[in-house]
Amino acid sequence: MLIHLMQHGVCLSKELDPHQPLSPVGREQIEKSARAAQILGLRFELVVASPKVRSLETAKIMAEQTGYPSSRIQVTDVVKAMTPAKKTLDYIRDYNGLESILIVGHLPSLGALASHILTTITPVDIAIENGGLMQLQMNMKETYGTLNWYLTPTQLAVIGLN
Incomplete structure (x- = not known):
């Protein structure tokens, strides 16, 4: 299974909006990342997001x-x-058989999940920048996976220009 991890885009401060939706900069950032994902030919059989507004907005884009x-x-x-990596991984395992999923979430849990998949000891x-995208390959019968690539928002924006 290909597991794609993305941290939501840059959001408004709590002072400006307590729900912290994407800021205009964050929306543009995710739109560029999404265009790059399309150019790269990424297709998802499952998209998962946290209930936070910024995560859901990112997932929708x-x-x-x-x-x-x-x-x-x-x-x-x-x-x-703050979700433990094992709990998220157990959730992913429920979708064994899918080829490609996208998880849009938050730090530190996304980094902890990537670490849990990549290292067993x-x-x-692992930090994922706002709007960055990581692809991991995991055989659900194994307890670990492989990092295929990680693209920063800047790299994704360059890809999206093509």
């Missing part, structure tokens, strides 16, 4: 650009910021 129906986005607490500190 990614879904629309890559041909996934936004009405089918799975909203769940298992990709919130010592956790590694």
Whole structure:
């Protein structure tokens, strides 16, 4: 299974909006990342987002650009910021058999999930920038996976220009 991890785009401060939706900069950032995902030919059989507004907005933009129906986005607490990696991985395992999924969430849980998939002994500190996208390959019968690539929002924006 290909597991794509994306941190939501840059959001408004709590002072400006307590729900912290995407800022105009964050929306533009995700639109560029989504165009790059389309150019790269990414297709998802499942898109998962946290219930936070910024995560759901990011997931909708990614879904629309890559041909996934936004009405089918799975909203769940298992990709919130402080969710243990094992809990998120157990959720992913419920979808064994799918070829490609996208998880739009938050730090530190996305980094912890990537670390849990990539290392079996010592956790590694992994940061995913707002709007960055990581692809991991995981055989669900194994306890670990492989990093295929990680693209920063800047790299995705360059791809999206083509």
